[in-house]
Amino acid sequence: MHRVICWANPLTSGGHGQLLVGSLLSRIEENHAAYRKKLEAAALPGESIREIEERLRTEEKKRPPRQDLPTPRSPVAAKKAIPCPREHERQADSVVPSRYKVSARDSRSMMDVAVFRISKQKKRAGEISRYNLSDGYVEVTAGPYGMASIWDYDIVLMLISYLTEAMNRYREGKGEKPCRVFKSHVSDILKFCRKGDGSRQFKEVEGALDRLKGTTIKSVRESSPRNGKRSMREVESEGLISHYRVISRTDTGKVASVEIEAPNWIYREVTSGAKPDILTVHPDYFLIESGIGRFVYRLARRAAGKDDAKWAFKTLYARSGSTGTLKKFSENLRKVIATDDLPEYGLVEEVGLSGPQLVMMRRSDKKILK
Template sequence: MTKEVVEGEVLPLFEPHPARDARSPLLPERHERDLFICDIMDAVPKADMASMEHPVFSLSTKPDLKIRRYENGDKFVEVTPSVKGMATVFDRDILIYVISQTIAALNRKQKVSRTVRMKAHDFLIATNRVTSGEGYDGLKAALERLAGTLISTNVVTGGEEIFETFGLIDRAKVVRETREGRMQDIEITLSEWVFQAIQANEVLTLHPGYFRLRKPLERRMYELARKHCGHQPSWSISMEKLQSKCGSSSTPREFRRLIKNIIEQDAEHHHFPDYSIGMDGDIVTFLNRKHVKNAPRQVSYSSKEPRVDPDIFAKARKAAPGYDVHALFHEWVSWWRDTGEPELANPNAAFLGFCKKRHERSPIGQ
């Protein structure tokens, strides 16, 4: 299968579809999950702040063999790929999953270590990937790129500034396989750099919709917005600086075209998680949707969906502090459908109960 090499596009592994121009800007939601049964959803997506700040992952969809160096003041990050190429933005999903599981274990007062065991199938479901053989092959290739990509940096994690060179993961080991040779359990040993960030709680929660973003560039832009805008009303950055932080190898003219296309798609579909995006000349601005009056919500109703009162979302924020309550509403509706669409005597109370239980199972650290 040929792979289109465009920063603004996605690996065919995630969505092989001939109608490229007519498709949604989001990947399909492949797996409906009962959040009260499926343990993997107890861990909300989290990423370490150091790699959110610096362009550690490639935006390319072909083997990226170029050594890259990013400097910001007296801090620098140099990324050296292996012969199989630099780890990609999509390979990062593995780190997000492992970090999320580790933080969830810490919240449950469990002991954690740099070596984490995970089930390959759970990972594919949690990150919205296909569970066919292609999905497992992609996971294996991603592990190889993560282990082979070397980082040289003096960026501080866990309060320590150390110059060192390390892999994004130290090692990966397939512990069990099915009779067909498909991996089941995997052991991943995180680098000390990443593990120090976890221990120091230098992580940020990501919107669940992150895993539905098709474009590598969109995922990178969301990371930067989450890191720099956070819960503030807005954050602005020059086009040149944004390109540098994204790690884009496009020409400035092409990068501007890609950004403009993303902005136009978001204006039509409102698909970009948490933030809307605008451009004024050479300045790109991310606006926190929660602070924009009459901003389009990332929740849509159908005639079959349970309805809640508009003011219930304020109560939901108190029931599940730190969560995007509109994303929780979408997950609640998915759970409702998966359980057979039962009749709800009081949808408001049912939704609030869902939010409360989600928070109790996995509270978001402040």
């Protein structure tokens, strides 16, 4: 028969031991918070927690030891026994604005229909927009805070842009594979979107995140039978963002930092495959005031590319998700054509077989006539 000997732990025996345990736990939590604060204070733009620790270790090794004190053991160096993941498996804790200038980018798959409202006045809470396509349809459903606007979508453009930049660096062996979480200071968001940093803009960021999270995109695709295979129907539904976290100052009410989780469809599109279907957006896009003007630019960027494209007014009206009449939409579209200040593309109206149509051309093309 084996005897089991139980050793009494003086730290957990009796009330005094419980007080000691509580004290130790509090000290551990304080030390962890202080260590985390030290890392955040030493962070450079674009660094993850792991990168900060590695850089600090390197700097500590290069620094000559002090003669009056023994060389301290780094708490990070003590963790060498924990195996690190392989290089191709490592993933950053979050995507943060880097010290490199990042070009604005957009997902090509979402540039041919408006997955947002193009009007500033109507919030359209609870409404549904449906776009019929050749192989299915897309439905945009607004949440209780209203449908995300084309100006709210600027935050998604920033998310796509930095995720793409981080993924490009990872493919070049210059960083870790990005995760779905994007962390940023609100001032970085406003700067990227070329907006002012007044108190109104700070307050509007949280409202934009509410609308982006509540706006759901449902995509239905049907494939025709080929080579003996049956036809298939695929349905996917997800928000413009999956999750967000905002930290604000209670004394001023200003948003301090923002964490945004990219939806699966954006993350998959950027990180899977050698060449994601992402297009660069001109930086002056953010200066376009008209919602229709922004919508037309995105459509021109996708359809025209380096050539020209033609769209009937009726088709543009259907793709815009506008709740007004075709007549009113056409009036506003003609204002955009008359102003003709969109970056990269010139606009011309011409007569078509089924009514007026819009011609989009690269500004470098000499065929643009007034």
